[in-house]
Amino acid sequence: MQADTIIVGGGLGGLAAAIRLQAAGRRVRLLEKNDRVGGKMNIVQDAGFTFDTGPSLFTMPWVVRELWAAAGRSADDVLEIVPVDPVCRYTWPDGTRWDHRSALPDLIAEINKLSPPDAVNFFRFMAFAGRIYAATAEPFLLSPFRGWRDFVTPRFVRDAPALDPLHTVDQAVRRHFRSPYLRQVFNRYATYNGSSPYRAPATFCIIPYIEFAEGGWYLKGGMYSLARELLRLAESLGVEIETSAEVVEVCVRGGAAHGVRLAQGRELAAERVIVNVDALHGLRHLVAPEHRRAWTDRRIDRFEPSCSGFVLLLGIDRDYPELAHHNIFFSPDYPAEFRAIFDLQVPAPDPTIYVAATVRSDPQHAPENGMNLFVLVNAPATSERFQWEREAGGYRDLIVRLLERRGLPNLSQHIRYEQTITPADFGNRYRAWRGALYGPSSNQALSAFLRPPIVSPDVRRLYFVGGATHPGGGIPLVLLSGKAVAEEIGREN
């Protein structure tokens, strides 16, 4: 039977939308350009090492469970969702170390070690950020957001001051914490959606609130198990999935989407099309100019991309006992790092470095006594100002040297396997707009509300799903965008 809905892209958003729609009785066909689904959530297995190449931690695990429940199944039957403790280990250039512990008494003990007055300040911060969560979760995160009219209700007017959009994340964090170390920890959460804490509105203090209140989670076996199990679930429901199938155009007739054309010239018809490709790329490259308003192009040009990432996969033949599952090695000058990324649009010369070693939770991810280091550095979206093709090798050497200085001595001598992934690679592999990992940045006061909408403004029966649209990037939000788009289609007449 012919599909009534075509989904372009098998990232987490596309898979979530496919599952929800098929479970609701639609007939869905999903087309993915690469040879496997998952998009930015991906995996490399080589030389005895296993690496997740995208997300390494997630929050709001109930969003995953809710998705399986929508299909009448239980996520816990197929996924082992485990808390990580410490959620993250932070190290500063002066040797100071701090663990974000998951149990409250342990966390408070850790805060007391650094700065006793900040123990009570932590609760004040959580109360402040909790009010933002209470005001935004239902109308913004958990509902299809079609525009301001959905949000500007009497309740919103009452709650608006709590969102604190006129201050930055950094200003809110400074207001609450005395310790410069804790300020840097709480500022870091702005990078969870690829933004700068010195520019993103304080509203995004909701991100640390969620992680401190609900914990940081991992999937036993590796994060890629989520993509693998979403694929299985979708197939078991009857979604038709085709990989190595690149769509080059959304076909439009009479102002409505009626199918797609593939790279090989094949055309497939459907009653509606959902684009899971990064919305900014999809709007410009998959919808022919005659079907887009000039206003749409002007708007795309105005979006500032979120940051991208420079990734090293390092398989090493020794253990560094000081490494936890998740580790951050902070830079000495955090503001300078974000100036480099967003103002100068070049990689920071002395950046914060994130290192995940899933071998701590999954010993089979590296040979005995070895480690699988996933090294991630925030990097600018691609532009003419920096040529990764030419500069990646030099930046790789810099990062390895910095890691040796900051706590992993002689690292370079222990590398047995390595691979580099640059922002340009993220653009080429997944068609991420300018290699940005989270779509548009959230660096302006109202940017969360101005993201490309899930319903196309130009073409009827054309929808967008995924991290570049509403409500934003990151695993739980992308899965929620799948829910929002399915609900929106449920309202179609």
Ligand SMILES: Cc1cc2nc3c(=O)[nH]c(=O)nc-3n(C[C@H](O)[C@H](O)[C@H](O)COP(=O)(O)OP(=O)(O)OC[C@H]3O[C@@H](n4cnc5c(N)ncnc54)[C@H](O)[C@@H]3O)c2cc1C
């Ligand atoms: C290095 C890295 C670290 C991250 N860390 C975290 C983390 O720790 N926690 C977290 O929650 N999130 C993290 N994220 C973000 C998270 O991975 C993304 O928000 C999420 O996976 C995006 O899913 P998506 O559905 O928006 O689309 P994508 O993953 O971008 O999928 C889009 C899909 O469309 C396909 N496609 C593109 N063009 C076409 C075409 N023309 N035809 C057919 N198919 C096409 C692509 O190949 C891709 O599979 C990270 C991302 C990266 C890259």
